[in-house]
Amino acid sequence: MKSVRVFAPASVANVGCGYDILGFAVHCPGDEVEMSINGSEKVSLDLIEGDEGRLPMDPLKNTVSAVVINYLEHIGLKKGIAIKLFKKMPFGSGLGSSSASAVAGLVAINELMGNPLTRLQLLPFAMEGERLACGNAHADNVAPALLGGMVLIRSYKPLDVISLPVPGELSCALVYPHVEIPTMAARQIIRTNIPMSNAIIQWGNVGGLVAGLFKNDYDLIGRSMEDVIVEPVRKMLIPHFDEMKKLALEQNALGFGISGSGPTVFALCRDVSTAEKVTRALESELKQYGIGSTCYVSKINPAGAQVITRQLQENG
Numbered sequence: 278m279k280s281v282r283v284f285a286p287a288s289v290a291n292v293g294c295g296y297d298i299l300g301f302a303v304h305c306p307g308d309e310v311e312m313s314i315n316g317s318e319k320v321s322l323d324l325i326e327g328d329e330g331r332l333p334m335d336p337l338k339n340t341v342s343a344v345v346i347n348y349l350e351h352i353g354l355k356k357g358i359a360i361k362l363f364k365k366m367p368f369g370s371g372l373g374s375s376s377a378s379a380v381a382g383l384v385a386i387n388e389l390m391g392n393p394l395t396r397l398q399l400l401p402f403a404m405e406g407e408r409l410a411c412g413n414a415h416a417d418n419v420a421p422a423l424l425g426g427m428v429l430i431r432s433y434k435p436l437d438v439i440s441l442p443v444p445g446e447l448s449c450a451l452v453y454p455h456v457e458i459p460t461m462a463a464r465q466i467i468r469t470n471i472p473m474s475n476a477i478i479q480w481g482n483v484g485g486l487v488a489g490l491f492k493n494d495y496d497l498i499g500r501s502m503e504d505v506i507v508e509p510v511r512k513m514l515i516p517h518f519d520e521m522k523k524l525a526l527e528q529n530a531l532g533f534g535i536s537g538s539g540p541t542v543f544a545l546c547r548d549v550s551t552a553e554k555v556t557r558a559l560e561s562e563l564k565q566y567g568i569g570s571t572c573y574v575s576k577i578n579p580a581g582a583q584v585i586t587r588q589l590q591e592n593g
């Protein structure tokens with residue numbers, strides 16, 4: 278039997294100032310998908326583990342199977358595909374959970390088909406998965422989960438995606454307070470018109486962040502992460518956001534912000550040990566308020582989704 282198992286990582290979308298246009302992949306957590314070819318000519322979702330029964334089992338409604346169906350239609354092949362999804366990260370957490378599943382599914386089907394499409398060519402399919410999951414086809418989670426590293430979506434129409442360099446030691450502290458914020462709801466509260474004065478600050482910061490990455494200038498990266506458009510609105514959904522931010526910066530984080538649509542918060546740090554200090558401080562702060570949290574520390578993941586095992590012989 279031809280089968281593969283693929284890991285796709287969580288990702289931090291927006292990176293502060295870059296709403297919908299910047300994101301990076303981390304090493305953990307991430308989702309896994311196991312996929313095999315059978316003789317049925319149908320795409321089936323045989324198992325979802327770790328979702329507490331919350332995700333749809335209908336192949337047309339579940340992100341991972343829906344993107345596989347679109348992919349097969351696009352390449353013009355009718356194949357029987359059995360999918361098993363292993364959810365290893367929380368929903369509505371701001372960690373790019375649905376993106377990781379869709380990306381793992383796409384990398385798996387592409388591998389089974391002999392990799393006819395490049396990772397970049399898989400991106401539009403993954404973006405359609407985002408539309409299904411939250412109503413909007415943004416790329417700032419799926420692009421880094423697919424391509425790895427830090428990614429800039431310079432334009433959506435036409436799609437123009439640029440991989441950015443990342444200083445070797447740059448590390449990320451992620452703290453997920455145990456409350457759930459659906460992306461769709463977190464998008465609906467954002468103002469669609471912004472004052473020119475805020476736009477000027479924001480595009481200065483996006484430029485500064487990109488320049489900081491190219492120059493290996495940690496301080497420039499940190500001060501450019503400031504988000505004057507989305508964070509002031511969304512932080513109200515996140516318990517003790519301002520205290521966490523103050524604490525993270527006191528622990529020498531370069532910058533602090535909301536990961537994607539939250540409630541996970543992230544801090545970029547000069548190295549892993551600073552990121553560990555930051556997570557410990559935030560975890561114990563939340564604990565004082567009786568809020569549980571899950572923490573991750575990771576460097577930026579340069580590879581994105583990866584095939585973990587493959588068995589590509591029909592007679593296996």
Ligand code: HSE
Pocket residue numbers: 290291296297298371373415417418460463464537538
């Ligand atoms: N850029 C998107 C948002 C990411 O902030 O809504 C969602 O994970």
